[in-house]
Amino acid sequence: MENISPALLNWFYANHRILPFRSDPTPYHVWLSEIMLQQTRVSAALPYYERFLAALPDIPALAACEEEKLHKLWEGLGYYSRVRNLQKAAKIVCEQYGGELPADYDALRALPGIGDYTAGAIASISFGLPVPAVDGNVLRVFSRLYNDDGLITDPKVKRAFTARVMEHQPPAAPGDYNQALMELGALVCVPNGAPLCEQCPLAHLCQARAAGTALSLPRKAAPKARRIEPVTLAVVRSPAGVLLQQRPEKGLLAGLWQPVLWENETLTPDEARARLAALGVTCTPDAAKALRPAKHIFSHIEWQMQGYLFAADTQPAPASCVWASPEQLAAEYTLPGAFKAYKKLLAAAL
Numbered sequence: 001m002e003n004i005s006p007a008l009l010n011w012f013y014a015n016h017r018i019l020p021f022r023s024d025p026t027p028y029h030v031w032l033s034e035i036m037l038q039q040t041r042v043s044a045a046l047p048y049y050e051r052f053l054a055a056l057p058d059i060p061a062l063a064a065c066e067e068e069k070l071h072k073l074w075e076g077l078g079y080y081s082r083v084r085n086l087q088k089a090a091k092i093v094c095e096q097y098g099g100e101l102p103a104d105y106d107a108l109r110a111l112p113g114i115g116d117y118t119a120g121a122i123a124s125i126s127f128g129l130p131v132p133a134v135d136g137n138v139l140r141v142f143s144r145l146y147n148d149d150g151l152i153t154d155p156k157v158k159r160a161f162t163a164r165v166m167e168h169q170p171p172a173a174p175g176d177y178n179q180a181l182m183e184l185g186a187l188v189c190v191p192n193g194a195p196l197c198e199q200c201p202l203a204h205l206c207q208a209r210a211a212g213t214a215l216s217l218p219r220k221a222a223p224k225a226r227r228i229e230p231v232t233l234a235v236v237r238s239p240a241g242v243l244l245q246q247r248p249e250k251g252l253l254a255g256l257w258q259p260v261l262w263e264n265e266t267l268t269p270d271e272a273r274a275r276l277a278a279l280g281v282t283c284t285p286d287a288a289k290a291l292r293p294a295k296h297i298f299s300h301i302e303w304q305m306q307g308y309l310f311a312a313d314t315q316p317a318p319a320s321c322v323w324a325s326p327e328q329l330a331a332e333y334t335l336p337g338a339f340k341a342y343k344k345l346l347a348a349a350l
């Protein structure tokens with residue numbers, strides 16, 4: 001196949017989206033944007049990106065940020081291990097590299113939370129190094145360009161696709177080339193529905209287009225079934241605020257705050273009341289109100305939640321819990337998106 005980069009780069013320079021991390025692609029900016037964009041659409045991530053940078057303008061500021069504030073800056077984006085790894089890596093960068101990301105693919109790859117793709121994006125876009133940055137967009141474009149139905153979730157296939165990506169990479173513009181491929185995948189060779197081949201600068205070379213197979217590519221392994229877990233939660237409100245419980249430091253939603261809950265259990269209102277009493281929380285005797293059930297999907301688990309609303313008089317909070325006023329909940333405590341359905345109720349004053 002002839003080299004795709006001239007046509008691709010011409011298209012990219014004329015059509016790419018203006019994005020803040022592209023206008024000022026410092027290593028920190030590219031790193032932060034790529035981590036945010038891993039599970040989040042560009043339009044949803046942009047306000048978070050601006051807010052995060054305003055609060056933590058450089059890597060030393062990120063390394064020194066207090067954990068609760070860090071979680072708060074990420075609140076709503078989900079997958080909080082991303083921001084915890086960002087900070088872990090920032091601390092290493094401060095200790096080992098004087099607060100600046102190293103201009104070295106392998107050194108970047110060795111940092112927590114930085115995989116092949118993110119290391120490649122930082123190294124090529126910010127440092128101009130001739131390395132690949134292959135994400136799902138790029139795999140889709142190449143599987144169609146070569147009409148190759150290899151399973152893109154197979155590491156061997158990914159390596160072979162990456163080698164092809166590099167055959168076309170121009171030594172003078174590795175960062176632009178990598179971004180152009182991602183942009184083509186995001187805007188033209190789109191993932192859901194038919195690709196917009198009539199707008200594609202590579203249409204004359206595309207083998208899937210010629211064969212009429214673009215829509216069936218790329219081939220992916222079937223997703224694993226999710227585990228369904230019942231969860232019972234208690235929204236307990238007192239004059240001092242709502243009762244929040246901090247999750248353990250490790251595991252799902254580590255260190256974040258939640259209403260008191262019991263995983264893998266479906267409890268009746270009386271059972272939930274008794275569990276609260278065992279924790280040391282005495283609720284008023286009026287009947288608990290059943291809240292509308294809600295579900296939340298994590299990558300591998302689906303929570304099916306049943307909530308109850310309890311009232312309580314002023315009393316000390318048990319271990320790992322606080323009574324949070326609506327103002328404190330808004331400013332200090334990070335409530336994961338899993339509890340979106342109950343957020344209004346949690347944030348309301350008694």
Ligand code: SF4
Pocket residue numbers: 141144145188189190195196197198200201202203204206207208209214
């Ligand atoms: S011609 Fe169509 S299928 Fe081929 S790379 Fe372009 S948009 Fe994708």
